[in-house]
Amino acid sequence: MCATCGCDADGKVTMHEPGHHHDHHHHSHDHQKKVVDVEKDILHENNLLAERNRGYFEAKNMLALNLVSSPGSGKTSLLERTLTDLKGELDFAVIEGDQQTTNDADRIHATGTKVVQINTGKGCHLDAHMVLHALQGMKPKNDSVLFIENVGNLVCPAMFDLGEKERVVIISVTEGDDKPLKYPDMFYSSSLCIINKIDLLPYVPFDIEKVKANAKKVNHKLEIMEVSCTSGEGLQQWYNWLKSKVLAPESV
Amino acid sequence: MHELSIVMSIVDIAQQQAEKADAVMIDEIEMDIGCLTTIEMNAFEFAWKQGVKQTMLESAVKKINRIKGKAKCLDCEALFPLENVYDACPVCGEHLIDIIEGKELRVKSLLVS
Numbered sequence: 001m002c003a004t005c006g007c008d009a010d011g012k013v014t015m016h017e018p019g020h021h022h023d024h025h026h027h028s029h030d031h032q033k034k035v036v037d038v039e040k041d042i043l044h045e046n047n048l049l050a051e052r053n054r055g056y057f058e059a060k061n062m063l064a065l066n067l068v069s070s071p072g073s074g075k076t077s078l079l080e081r082t083l084t085d086l087k088g089e090l091d092f093a094v095i096e097g098d099q100q101t102t103n104d105a106d107r108i109h110a111t112g113t114k115v116v117q118i119n120t121g122k123g124c125h126l127d128a129h130m131v132l133h134a135l136q137g138m139k140p141k142n143d144s145v146l147f148i149e150n151v152g153n154l155v156c157p158a159m160f161d162l163g164e165k166e167r168v169v170i171i172s173v174t175e176g177d178d179k180p181l182k183y184p185d186m187f188y189s190s191s192l193c194i195i196n197k198i199d200l201l202p203y204v205p206f207d208i209e210k211v212k213a214n215a216k217k218v219n220h221k222l223e224i225m226e227v228s229c230t231s232g233e234g235l236q237q238w239y240n241w242l243k244s245k246v247l248a249p250e251s252v
Numbered sequence: 253m254h255e256l257s258i259v260m261s262i263v264d265i266a267q268q269q270a271e272k273a274d275a276v277m278i279d280e281i282e283m284d285i286g287c288l289t290t291i292e293m294n295a296f297e298f299a300w301k302q303g304v305k306q307t308m309l310e311s312a313v314k315k316i317n318r319i320k321g322k323a324k325c326l327d328c329e330a331l332f333p334l335e336n337v338y339d340a341c342p343v344c345g346e347h348l349i350d351i352i353e354g355k356e357l358r359v360k361s362l363l364v365s
Contacts, residue, residue: 036273036362042261042283043357125254156254159290184337185290217338217347 046160049128053163056135057146063246064146066164068186070179071152073172074196076104077229078238079147083111086239090246091144095134097126097151104149114138125156128163145246154183166190166245172197173204177211180218187218192225194238199228255295258357259303265359267308275364278308282315282361288337288354321354 041047057064067075076096083092094115096104105117116134118126131148140146148164150157169190171179174197180187187193193215195208212224225241227234262283270278285291304310321334325341326348332341334354340347 033279033363033365034273034275036269036275036364038265038269038359038361040265040269040359041357042258042265042359045261045264123257125257127257155290156257159254159258181336181338188337214338217340220348 043159043161046128049132050161050163053128053131053135054165057163057165060140060142060144062140062142062144062146063166063242064148064162064164066148066150066157066162066167067170068150068154068157068167068190069152069170069172070154070175070183073152073170073175074229075149075152075170076107078170078194078196078227079149080107080111081229081232081235082147082239082242083108083113085235086242087112090242091141093138093140093144093146095126095131095138095146095148097130097149099123099151114140120151124151124153125160126150126162127160131162143246145242154179154186158185158189166192168192168194170194170196171211173200173206173208175206177207178214180211180215184218187215187222190219190222192223192241195224195226197228197230198226198233199231255291255299256303258291259296259299262359263303263307263309266312266362269359269362270308270364273362273364275362276308277365278312278362279365280313280315280363281309281359282317284317284319284356284358284360286319286321286354286356288321288334288351289357291357317360319353319356322352323349324352325349 069075079094092113094108094113096108096115096117097120098104098117099120099122102117105115108115116138118130118134120126120130126148148162167190169186169192171193173195176182195211201208208226215222215224225234225237227238229235266278266281300314304312322331323334324331325344325346327346328341328344330341330343332343334349334351337351341349
C-alpha cells in the first residue's frame, strides 16, 4: 500500500482520511515506499568479528589483552619490560597499532617476540577486522599471551571491541590526574588501570590518590596498579596479575 | 574521528537492508544514539555529509533519537538520570552504579522506495 495516498498497487483506494482529496493520478508503483524495521546495532559488524576473534583465542587458550592509553603513556615501554622480564615463563605475541611507521614493532621485535604492525593510515583506532587479518598472518602459539597495543588515543578505541579478554588502560603521572573524568569511556570500558612512571612522582604535581578516586568514580570495578618501567617498581604486581589471568580456568 | 567509522557502518547496514527490500532509494533513516556514547554530534554531522555521498543514504532524512542516560544505584537501588558516567547516585552519594540507558547505538528503521 502506498504510504503517501493509501492506494494499493493496482490503483484501488484502500484507505482514506476524511477530507483527503485525490487530486493526483493513480500511478504505477515503481516508487512505492515501505518501512523496513532494522533494529540493528551500528557496531554489529565489528562485534561479530570481535566474537569471532574471541572464539579463536578461546580455542587456542590464549589470553588477549587490549592496551589503550593516550600517546606517550608508556605502552610500548611496559611491553618491552614485560616481554624481557617474563621471557621463558610465558609465550607472547604482539600486535602493534599505529597510524604510521614500524617503530614500535621494531622495538618489540628486538626483544625476540613475534610481532605484527598494523598501520591504520588516517584511522584513529584498531577494529576487530584489522586484528583478524593480523592474526591470520602471525599464527600465534597456543597458550600464549597476546598484547594488542592500540593506537595512542583515549577516545576512539573505547568503542571498538577487538575480541580481547581484558582491556588495560595505562595512564602516566605526567598526565593530569583528572584524565579519567575527561575521558571517562576508556576507563569505563577497561578492567585494569596501570599508572605508569611513578618514579617521576616527586617532580610532577600529580595526585595519585585523586586519580584513583576519579577512576573509581567512572568504574567502580576497575583494578588499579602503580608501576614504573624505568625503576621496575610495582611490575611484580602486574606480572602476578598476568600469570593469574593465564592460569584462570575458562568461565563459560 | 571514530564518527566516520560509525557513519560507514550505518551506510553498510542501511544499504544491505534496503537492497534486501528491493529498494533503490532510502528516504528516511531512524537511529538511536545514546547520550553516554562517545559520539560527538558535530563530528557525526560532518562525517555524515562526507560518508553518505554516492550511497543510497545521500538524500535521506535522518531522524536521531537521543536517548538520555539512566542509571541504577547498586547500593540503594535508586533509579536516576545520569548526565556523566562519573556522576554519583543523587540519593546515597555512591558511585556503585549500573548504566541502564544512554549507551544505545542502533539503526531502528528505514523508509525506502
